[in-house]
Amino acid sequence: MFLSLKEIKKEKFRYGLIVAMIVMICYLIFILTSLAMGLSSQNTDAIDSWNMKSIVLDKDSNTSLSQSLITKDQRKNIKLTKNEALIGQASVVAKKSGYAKESSQFLGLSKKQFISKNLVLTSGHKINSNHQIVVDEKFKTDGYKLGDKLNLNSDKTKYTIVGFVKNAKLNIAPVIYGDITAWQSIKNLNGQFTGSAIVSKNANFKANNEQLETYSTSTFISKLPGYSAQNSTFIFMIGFLMVISLIVIAVFLYILTIQKLQNYAVLRAQGIPAKTLVGATISQSIILVIGGLLIGTILTAATALIIPTSIPMSFDIPILSSVGIGLILTGLIGALIPIKLILNVDPVSVIGG
Amino acid sequence: MTTLQLKNINKYFGSGSSRVHVLKDINFTAKKGEVNLVLGPSGSGKSTFLTIAGGLQTPTEGSVELEGQALKSLSNKQRDALRLNKIGFVLQAYNLIPYLTVKEQFKLVTKVKKEHNLDDKTLDSLMDQLGITDLENKYPGELSGGQNQRVAIARALFTKPDIILADEPTAALDSERVAEVGKIFQTLAKEQNTAVVVVTHDLRLINFADNVYEIMDGNMSLNNSLKAG
Numbered sequence: 001m002f003l004s005l006k007e008i009k010k011e012k013f014r015y016g017l018i019v020a021m022i023v024m025i026c027y028l029i030f031i032l033t034s035l036a037m038g039l040s041s042q043n044t045d046a047i048d049s050w051n052m053k054s055i056v057l058d059k060d061s062n063t064s065l066s067q068s069l070i071t072k073d074q075r076k077n078i079k080l081t082k083n084e085a086l087i088g089q090a091s092v093v094a095k096k097s098g099y100a101k102e103s104s105q106f107l108g109l110s111k112k113q114f115i116s117k118n119l120v121l122t123s124g125h126k127i128n129s130n131h132q133i134v135v136d137e138k139f140k141t142d143g144y145k146l147g148d149k150l151n152l153n154s155d156k157t158k159y160t161i162v163g164f165v166k167n168a169k170l171n172i173a174p175v176i177y178g179d180i181t182a183w184q185s186i187k188n189l190n191g192q193f194t195g196s197a198i199v200s201k202n203a204n205f206k207a208n209n210e211q212l213e214t215y216s217t218s219t220f221i222s223k224l225p226g227y228s229a230q231n232s233t234f235i236f237m238i239g240f241l242m243v244i245s246l247i248v249i250a251v252f253l254y255i256l257t258i259q260k261l262q263n264y265a266v267l268r269a270q271g272i273p274a275k276t277l278v279g280a281t282i283s284q285s286i287i288l289v290i291g292g293l294l295i296g297t298i299l300t301a302a303t304a305l306i307i308p309t310s311i312p313m314s315f316d317i318p319i320l321s322s323v324g325i326g327l328i329l330t331g332l333i334g335a336l337i338p339i340k341l342i343l344n345v346d347p348v349s350v351i352g353g
Numbered sequence: 354m355t356t357l358q359l360k361n362i363n364k365y366f367g368s369g370s371s372r373v374h375v376l377k378d379i380n381f382t383a384k385k386g387e388v389n390l391v392l393g394p395s396g397s398g399k400s401t402f403l404t405i406a407g408g409l410q411t412p413t414e415g416s417v418e419l420e421g422q423a424l425k426s427l428s429n430k431q432r433d434a435l436r437l438n439k440i441g442f443v444l445q446a447y448n449l450i451p452y453l454t455v456k457e458q459f460k461l462v463t464k465v466k467k468e469h470n471l472d473d474k475t476l477d478s479l480m481d482q483l484g485i486t487d488l489e490n491k492y493p494g495e496l497s498g499g500q501n502q503r504v505a506i507a508r509a510l511f512t513k514p515d516i517i518l519a520d521e522p523t524a525a526l527d528s529e530r531v532a533e534v535g536k537i538f539q540t541l542a543k544e545q546n547t548a549v550v551v552v553t554h555d556l557r558l559i560n561f562a563d564n565v566y567e568i569m570d571g572n573m574s575l576n577n578s579l580k581a582g
Contacts, residue, residue: 002460002461002464003450003453003461006452006453006457007452009452010451010452010453010492011452263450263451266444266448266449266450267450268433269407269409269436269442269444270436270437270442270462270508270509271433271434271435271436271437271438271440271465272433272437272461272465273430273433273437273465274433276464276465347404347409348404348409348410
């Protein structure tokens with residue numbers, strides 16, 4: 001540690017450049033991870049807020065909420081407890097003169113069931129009639145306010161915004177919570193259909209109907225349109241970035257070590273044990289990576305403060321911490337690569353001929 | 354009392370037709386309280402002799418004993434410890450760490466060898482004697498060649514070694530400083546009962562030596578007659 005700190009102190013510019021490079025790598029990985037997390041959470045925010053464990057869908061819907069319909073006959077023999085809720089989903093475009101159109105996900109709920117009961121509003125109140133809606137805060141960001149009346153698709157009914165909820169997104173679109181009867185109206189369904197799905201907080205909930213099938217939440221989420229492809233893309237990007245970082249950091253540390261071999265040969269001739277030199281190299285790498293990581297974290301936090309809310313970014317501390325630990329391990333591996341050079345340094349090389 | 358003894362040392366480099374016989378049947382003894390000068394031109398084998406004496410290389414044939422201990426029987430770790438505790442190396446070049454100040458060169462040693470180093474008072478006195486007292490916060494890059502060499506000497510003496518092995522310690526010094534270094538080696542040998550071995554081609558050190566050896570084409574011979582001249 002003594003040698004590593006002294007060298008950094010003496011060679012401020014050189015090590016400053018290396019730390020700057022690590023800062024950029026950390027910053028890039030953190031921002032990409034946050035964007036990936038943000039986009040991922042915009043797919044599932046609403047689902048996450050329900051704390052559901054399973055979902056019952058039409059067996060032929062290909063695990064797609066928008067393709068699923070549950071008939072009254074199917075629903076008739078299903079006993080719903082306080083842990084189950086019926087939802088009716090419709091993709092809608094919300095329109096109001098003078099405002100931007102909002103492509104949204106309408107979710108019809110029953111006021112007596114847990115999703116509606118557990119909604120946490122940031123302003124306004126829950127719905128009292130089938131012409132009232134509670135909407136995601138994206139609407140507020142786009143200028144909509146409480147009391148605004150809007151149309152959904154070609155439905156002539158005017159729906160009044162009575163409340164706003166935070167983080168209510170499904171498949172990246174803002175959610176509009178309304179009454180289940182409104183869903184039937186929007187979808188132009190006759191009374192034959194009762195909803196799109198039944199969600200349950202019970203992982204083992206069964207519908208007892210051969211036309212219906214229960215899926216776990218993770219299976220359902222993985223089948224959301226584009227969700228898996230999007231996440232895989234980000235995971236690969238971040239993975240490749242980590243591998244490239246490892247190579248870049250390792251190359252830098254290797255070059256640094258080669259430059260120091262002459263000094264290490266002198267120290268070995270003087271009897272300084274190899275483990276002291278190896279320790280100095282490893283501790284220096286860790287100091288550089290942690291230094292870069294800290295500055296990268298501060299930059300990321302500063303970015304989080306100034307970035308517009310329209311950009312989906314999510315700063316998940318446990319995941320970012322894991323990425324940080326990954327980078328430290330990367331630095332450690334990078335430092336270990338030239339260790340063999342240090343162990344094999346020949347002190348004789350510094351004795352003149 | 355014998356500190357270092359080399360018996361029947363032969364060293365070959367290479368193999369087959371390119372095999373070179375660098376040291377030829379060398380016998381050498383360094384005793385406590387004596388300064389031994391090994392004179393020879395470049396390529397004569399004097400550096401190979403020094404590295405073998407310091408346990409940095411092993412001879413092809415023969416044995417090296419330091420304080421009665423055969424170096425052959427020691428592990429690498431034990432050789433490290435031996436060099437750190439019993440041998441003070443003064444090297445010709447690159448002998449100071451460029452990112453440590455003069456003061457920190459000594460501090461590094463205390464990090465590894467925590468005891469039996471020079472106390473602060475003695476170190477101050479030694480630095481004063483070498484004319485480097487004011488340099489303690491300077492980096493090697495800020496020092497002249499001569500100053501660097503004097504710091505390197507102080508660094509080697511800091512561990513209170515049983516033997517000093519010096520490789521061209523006066524290469525960058527003017528005659529006045531050469532005399533000071535010669536006196537320091539003499540004082541060290543006489544007052545601290547240390548054995549000193551200096552390999553050099555600097556004839557200005559001859560008069561500070563108790564024994565003068567000549568090495569030529571791998572053959573070593575005692576030639577104290579050079580002192581009179």
